[in-house]
Amino acid sequence: MKRNNIFTLFVTMAALFVTLEATTAQVNYIDQITIENQAASKKAGITTIAFDVNLNGLQLNKNDMLLVTPVISSTENGNRTELEPFAVKGRLRDKILNRPFDRKGKTDLNIPGDRQIVRKNRSDQSLHYTTTLPFNEWQRRAQLILQTKIIGCANCREEQPEKTVSNKILPEPFIPDYRMSYIVPQVEQVKQRSEKYSAHLNYIVGRYDLLQDFQNNAAQLAKVDSIVQALKADSYLSITDFTISGYASPEDTYERNMVLSQRRAEAFARYMEKKYGYTRNQFKVQWFGEDWEGLQKAVEESSLAERQAILDIINNVGINEGREKRLMELNGGSTYKLLLKEYFPPLRRNDYEVSFVSRAFNVEEAKELIKTRPKLLSLNEMYLVANTYPTDSPQYREVFDIACQTFPDAEVACLNAAVGELHANRPDTALGYLQKYIENPVAMNLMGVAYVQKGDTVRAKQFFDRAVQAGNTDAAHNLDQLRQYINDNL
Known part of the structure; x- marks a missing residue:
């Protein structure tokens, strides 16, 4: 009789245990857990995931253990990475796991201690979780999901529904916004402008009288007249003054050429003054003597056979150290004769700069002028x-x-x-x-x-x-x- 009672009691307890297991399996523990303070960052090719697990609302059966595995899952493709799990243990399950002996089916919980917690129902508890993994660009468009298994006995495991914690863990790539502002130019009260021109006038050798009918002077002066008259008739501007510059070619002495360039510049200024009715104080006259820079530029752009030898002399022999004499000696004098005939004449010239004031323009006028005469603006x-x-x-x-x-x-x-x-x-x-x-x-x-x-x-x-x-x-x-x-x- 006693055996029957004991057997009946055993069967009843077993049935209750099975019922309890069945009931436990139906509890959705993951909904009783709250994830807080979630943070994700990327640095030096490493993604860091961190959050707090709030267990205050969890009523965990003392024989159960929750094995929770965070998962990063792409929202665009099949990329998916399981992170290191954490465990929430009932008090009885914790004791079983900590027994000093092994038995068949005993759960091997290979999780660091800081990722394990024993649940004390109806008390405030939390677990801080953090982990890292190599960064991949797809992680910027990924969810954070929790996968949960309930372990209720040695060989009892049941997966619970996945829970989405966050639909996006990392921000989009940082797009810098660099500041680079346009500067508002100051209003120009007086728009002083100038244009430079050259008049290649011919003079009798050693003379400085400006003869209007000598060689090509008539054509050159007609060109000057066309330019000045056009500027005088231009309603957009008012001529204020002129700068006349005189230049000479290198033949003869340096001192004589300096005087010639001065007097020829003064002669051209007198012509301009008389021709166009301007006063003497509207003319600035300057002179520069021998135009070696002009000769150097012309030779550099030429195909002369002695081109480099000429340039070496110009660059390395001083004006007062025999520069012209060295040029005369090149190639038995034939090179100097060619320079004298073809390269020296354009150096004998008067440059003139016409200065003027441009009037103010409204926006519509300016829109047209910027296409054709922007200098007036x-x-x-x-x-x-x-x-x-x-x-x-x-x-x-x-x-x-x-x-x-x-x-x-x-x-x-x-x-x-x-x-x-x-x-x-x-x-x-x-x-x-x-x-x-x-x-x-x-x-x-x-x-x-x-x-x-x-x-x-x-x-x-x-x-x-x-x-x-x-x-x-x-x-x-x-x-x-x-x-x-x-x-x-x-």
Whole structure:
């Protein structure tokens, strides 16, 4: 009788145990867990995943253990990576796992201690989880999912439904926003301009009288008249003064040629004064004697057989050290005769520069003039023309290119042209505009942007650093953007 009672009790307990196991298997533990403070980052080719597991709402059977495996799963393809798991143990299951002996079917929990926690129901508990894995670009478009298994006895395992913790773990690639602003040019109150021309007038050897009917002088003076009359009739400008420059060819002595260049320049100035009714104080006369620079340029561009020998003499023998005599000795004198006949005459000339003031123009007038006579405009007028176009349009950038080409020595013009080229992602052209202004903090900042576009982050940082040291605020922002970009791409 007692045996029957014992057997009945055993069967009843076994049935209750099986029922309990069945009931436990139906509990969705993962919904009782909350993931908090989730963070993911990428640095130096490593992705770091971290979060806190809040267990406050978990009522875990003392005989159960949750084996939770975080998974990174792509939302676009089949890429999937299982991370290191963590375990939440019931108190009885923890005791069983910690028994000093092995038995068949005993769970081998190969998880570090900081990823294990014994659940005390109805108490506040949490587990901090962190892990790393090699970065791959697909991780930027991946979910964080929890896979959970319930272990309720030695050989009892049941998977629970996956739980999506986050639909996106990493941000998109960092796209830097570099600052490079156009500069508003100052209004030019008086637009003083000038044009340079040359008059190749002929004089009797050793004389300086300007004879209008001597050789080709009539044609040369007619050309001068055409230029001056056109400028006088131009309603866009008012002539203010003239600069007359005299030059001589190298034959004869240096001193005589200096005097000749002076007197011939003065003769041409007197002609201009009388011809066009201007006063003497509107003329500035200057003279330069022998035009060796002009001769050197002409020889460099020639195909003379003795070209290099002539250039060596010009570059290495002083004017008062026998330069002309050495030229006379070349090739038995035949080379000098050729120079005298074909290369010296164009050196005997008067250059003249006509200075004038250009009037102010409204935007519509300026839009037409920038195509044909941009020199009459101010940089500010050009800037106003540019602003009639969308800032990202080719026409907008073209205005600044024209400005720099028209006024190559105007710093603000070339800086603005460089900005336009950088907006068009043409860093090499931008660097060409900036080379003359390398010590300008604005130019340093723009050169930093140019080297970023070329993929040279080392040189970009160098220029940003220099610009920051010079007090450029845009460069400080750009340097920070560059650092974030570098960190994101390590």
